Amino acid sequence: xxxxLMATVLLPLxxxxxGSALAQSVSPVFQDNASEAERKAGNSQANAELFYMIQxxxxxxxxxxxxxxxxxxxxDRLTKQSRDRYIDLDQRILKxxxxxxxxxxxxxxxxxxxxxxxxSGVKTKIYRQPSEEERSAYQKIQSLIHQEKNYDQAINGxxxxxxxxxxxxxxxxxxxxxxEVYLVENxxxxxxxxxxxxxxxxxxxxxxxxxxxxLGVTLDRQGNKDQARARMETVVRDYPNTSAAELAKKxxxxxxx
Numbered sequence: 001x002x003x004x005l006m007a008t009v010l011l012p013l014x015x016x017x018x019g020s021a022l023a024q025s026v027s028p029v030f031q032d033n034a035s036e037a038e039r040k041a042g043n044s045q046a047n048a049e050l051f052y053m054i055q056x057x058x059x060x061x062x063x064x065x066x067x068x069x070x071x072x073x074x075x076d077r078l079t080k081q082s083r084d085r086y087i088d089l090d091q092r093i094l095k096x097x098x099x100x101x102x103x104x105x106x107x108x109x110x111x112x113x114x115x116x117x118x119x120s121g122v123k124t125k126i127y128r129q130p131s132e133e134e135r136s137a138y139q140k141i142q143s144l145i146h147q148e149k150n151y152d153q154a155i156n157g158x159x160x161x162x163x164x165x166x167x168x169x170x171x172x173x174x175x176x177x178x179x180e181v182y183l184v185e186n187x188x189x190x191x192x193x194x195x196x197x198x199x200x201x202x203x204x205x206x207x208x209x210x211x212x213x214x215l216g217v218t219l220d221r222q223g224n225k226d227q228a229r230a231r232m233e234t235v236v237r238d239y240p241n242t243s244a245a246e247l248a249k250k251x252x253x254x255x256x257x
Contacts, residue, residue: 158177
């Protein structure tokens, strides 16, 4: 009876220890499987995030490449416009030179039928007065030059103005300011051509004295000292009592000898 009782007590204990040992032996397996699953899930999420970042970077690279291409096209277009404008000014000067060569030496092509001459000996011309629309367009260009300092847009506006309003009083001003803007932009050859148009074709206009003076300044900056001096002497001789003549005198005094 005592043996039976002890067996009854020991048997559950044996089964309990065996179950505990079995549980302990099985538990690491489940833990390892769970950890492996978590690692795989973590790797999968990291790969997804990396793929997303790569896609974003590739998209950004494509956008930057598009902007670079746009900038390249803009530079090419501006270069072509600048070249076309240079050719256009050159052709205008050539035509004016031909007119001057065909006209009499005195007041070549600048006189009106009345034949009245100004104090400089150049026949005067009555210029077409601008309309309100023309004045408004001109003032917008002046704002671009003086207030906004947007010289590229001002150059575009001046060319459009010259093409639309030929042979008007403000057209001569537009040629002059084209030279001024080119001078500020250090595009000396274009500035020289614009000032030459005013000095050659519109020698009796109120902007002529300033144009001849600025032509001298441009030639000086180009290194053509003798030609610059000749233009300054022309201002003093042909346009006395003007602010341009005073500036030309100062130039001649400072460059004497």
